[in-house]
Amino acid sequence: MNFIRTAMLLAFMTALFMAVGYFIGGINGMLIALLIAAVMNLYSYWNADKLVLRMYGAREVNARAAPEFYNLVSLLARAASLPQPRVYIIDNPQPNAFATGRNPQHAAVAATTGLLQSLTRDELAGVIAHELAHIRHHDTLTMTLTATIAGAISMLGNFALFSGQGANRNSEGQGNPLTAIAMLVSVLVAPFAAMLVQMAISRTREYEADKGGAEICGKPLALASALQKIAGAVRKIPNEEAEHNPATAPLFIINPLHGQGADNLFSTHPATENRIAALRKMARVMNADIEDDFSRIMAKAQESRYKRPKWLQK
Structure with missing residues (x-):
């Protein structure tokens, strides 16, 4: 179900990109936008991980350079x-x-020095378990593609707005007023709509990754504690690279941008409080399951307790 919903949202973002292309250059502009979207998606599929890592100046480490982190x-x-x-x-x-990364075989995990x-x-x-859950669910590819398309829609909308280009201009070079209004609405609304779609995908994936990460590491309360610490620090410590590249914000475990704490349409992530509450509930369920398992084991041991033979009981 999540795969179908994500596919529909990605198709919607591609349609937005084509719509902006149409209002800039008519049918030809729409076809060019479709071609650009296809090329960008293919390029992102193969190279987006390298671009993002280079964007943030990430350096690869091994077991010798960072033994504790790498081994974990x-x-x-x-x-x-x-x-x-x-x-x-x-x-x-x-x-x-x-x-x-485009798939688990070509994945990468990056952490800041502040986190370590x-x-x-x-x-x-x-x-780290949360990020590995993203990899296992193939979220890394989805979020990379949506970030690419969202950034492209914003860039194309800004180009149309400031260049004054529009479709269906007449022979005297003057455009249809209705077309001009439609173009203005599209270039203003399309980037905003793309942002909302990107956020909707991200928020859904974060809850699933929290759950998957808690199952991998077996300690949902540890993840909840980490989220609380990270969210508190993000409000105080800016991330300049993320501020300059806001389309990459949904990739992070906590939104690195300032002013994004509420669980609403304008947040790339669910509210941290809601995520912590879900993890605490998960911890209670896991502990109950452990206690139930222990009770069953003890009951079974009680039933199979060694009994002296009857001839020894005389």
């Missing part, structure tokens, strides 16, 4: 039945992390 990622990847992802560190004081310095091992495990 390796351990959790095995627990999640995933191939070993590439591991990156971003020199940034804001605690945050993201995963990228501010979390306990269990909390860091929860964050």
Whole structure:
């Protein structure tokens, strides 16, 4: 169901891109926009992970350069039945992390120095497990494609708005007033609509990744604690690279941009409080299951307790 919904949202974003192209250049503009969208998606499929990592100045590390972090990622990847992802560190004081890559075989996990310095091992495990859940669910490809299309729609809309280009101009070079109004509405509404679609996809995926991450590391409360710490630090520590590239914000475990705390249409992530509440509920259920399992084991042991033979009881 999530796959179908995501496919529909991606199709809607592509249609928005084509609509803006139409109001800039008519049918030809729409076809060109479709071609550009196809090329961008293909390019993003193969190269978006490299672009994002380069954008944030991420440096790849191995077991020798960052043994504790690398070995933790390796351990959790095995627990999640995933191939070993590439591991990156971003020199940034804001605690945050993201995963990228077109599939589990070509995935990468990146964490900031601020994250590595501010979390306990269990909390860091929860964050990395969350990112591995994104990889297992193939969210990294979905979010990369939506970020690419959303950025392209905004760029195309700005071009149309400032260049004054429009479709269906007459022979004297003057456009139809209705067309001009429609173009103005499209270039203003389309980027906004693309942003909402991107946010809707991201928020749905974050809840699923929280659940999957808690199952991988087995400690939902550790992930909840990490989210609380990260959200508090994000409000105080800016991330300049993210501010300059807001389309990449949904990739992070917590929105790196300022002023995005509410769980509403304008948030790229669910409210942290809601995510923490869901994880705490999950922890209660997991503990109840453990207690039930323990009770069953003890009951079975009680039933199978060694009994002395009758001849010894005489």
